[in-house]
Amino acid sequence: MDEGVERWLLIQENLGRARNTVLAYRHAFADYLSFCRQRQIAVCDATREHLSLYVRSMTDRPKQAHASVALETSPSGLANATIRQRLTAVRLYYDYLIEEGVRSHNPVGRGRYTATARTAMWGPASHALLPSYSFLPWIPDEDEWHHILTIAATNSPRNRLMLALAYDAGLRREELCSIATGDLDPARRLVHVRAETTKGRRARLVPYSVPTGMLLEAYLHERRKLTRDRGALFISQSRRNRGVPITVWTWSKVVQVLARHADLPRLATHTFRHLCLTDLARAGWELHEIAEFAGHRNTSTTLLYIHLSGRDLSAKLARATCAHGRRMIEIGACLGAAQ
Template sequence: MGLANATIQQRLVPVRLFYDFLMEEGLRESNPVARGRYTPGRRAGASHQRGLLPRLTKLPWIPGEQQWLRILEVARREPVRNRVMLALAYDAALRREELCSLRTDDVDPAHRTLRIRAETTKNRLERVVPYSASTGVLLSGYLAHRATVSRARGSLFLSESRRNHAQPLSLWTWSKVVRRIALTSGVERFSTHTTRHLSLTDLARMGWEVHAIASFAGHRHTDSTLQYIHLSGRDLADKLSRGMEHSHAWRIQALTAASDDAEVSR
């Protein structure tokens, strides 16, 4: 298999910087690893420089219905800590770092919300997100179990291995848990970020506005949110159908009203 487009783009960066250095030292007159440049609104025929490699943007992968059921079947056999982590990752569309960095005082059981601290987020934006009632029941069970591991406040999710007993659960340990679930279920593309993609897509399917989804996800710009939302062709067809039905009904209603007015005028 060849390298992914994003991987090649990353590997080109040090090569490009090396040639930049050679140019600064006067050893070369140009950089063969071109940067793409584009100025919006330029007239036709204006100079335009393409990058050495076109940048491809692919839709994020999310599991289908049967794949998700296989993942859930395996997840049901996991310890309560892992089950509640999966539930929160989906409910609140959490990144891996945000999930593993949760602390006991970030949880508000009375209002069923989580505080995602700015220092744990990708773009340093703090936010408060809700979680469902069913996840709340699972979380309550985990908190009772956590008290048997450690009663100290601090990291919400703790390691229960003999080597790191009662220590904060690491990112790598959580990645291993998710990888094990992926392999056992036969859905090998399932990763720690899949639940976030799936959650945001489901919100879009439920009709949430993109700005509300962006706020929920902790994105500064809706452009980032749109990359996460993966509506299938069937979803888009359903939206188009509903939109057309609404437009059709409105036009027919307007046409009928116009006919009634014409009858009255006679």
């Protein structure tokens, strides 16, 4: 890794950035530096043209091994979100170089929306280096969900509990893997999600159900065979790392294997959280309640997680008894009689 990049990554770590965030930055820069070396581009002297070539290289490269990171609308190339994540890391690094006086401008830049009618007043419009696309989150239907559970039932008590908690409490991958034994309140069936493990640095208490409590009891019995020490709830069962706290990558591999056996390549660790929040919306929870449960600062973020299908919306419409329903009866009566 480039010395300047290493220094910048150390600064991010010292500033308290989440461990996964720093790892994502490091991974992004490993890819960017590899591109620069292949094209013989000096990182500090890169231009917007060079960045456009980097974007092209990411959109044209062969599809990744796992379908969960492949662009849904394209036969090849990285996902739009992955490309934007890597460009964000590169942009932040060039911001740092500007602050240090190494560069005068950022080749990545920032997109700004300028209305056409106001262009003359506010200057020319500036577009982001890469357009952003928002895809509906994939969640399994009922048959797919039961198929997932049938296959997961053959897993270890630890993996079964992790799946149950991921859905039941709507936990992110980092939050799930970071649960400590002291974070559990079995008497009230609550999990304390510590602020330092969350994406938004906001602590919260989330409940879990009776079935999850039974799975927890079964897992704790198995855990005592590995260690009686307090600390991380989920620990490794392998011979090499026996009793060591698992990493987020361990959980990701578990879900990847589950997805492969279920023949559901779009299944990912975040799917359980998406499904949980969607089910809460289906159950009639208010948006602000779901946001509080999920740990979102803004309800607009919550909306990205909720996937109400056309069938859900049709059912809501069928239950409508307000003016909309009355008018539709009138439309049906009038237009039907006119035929």
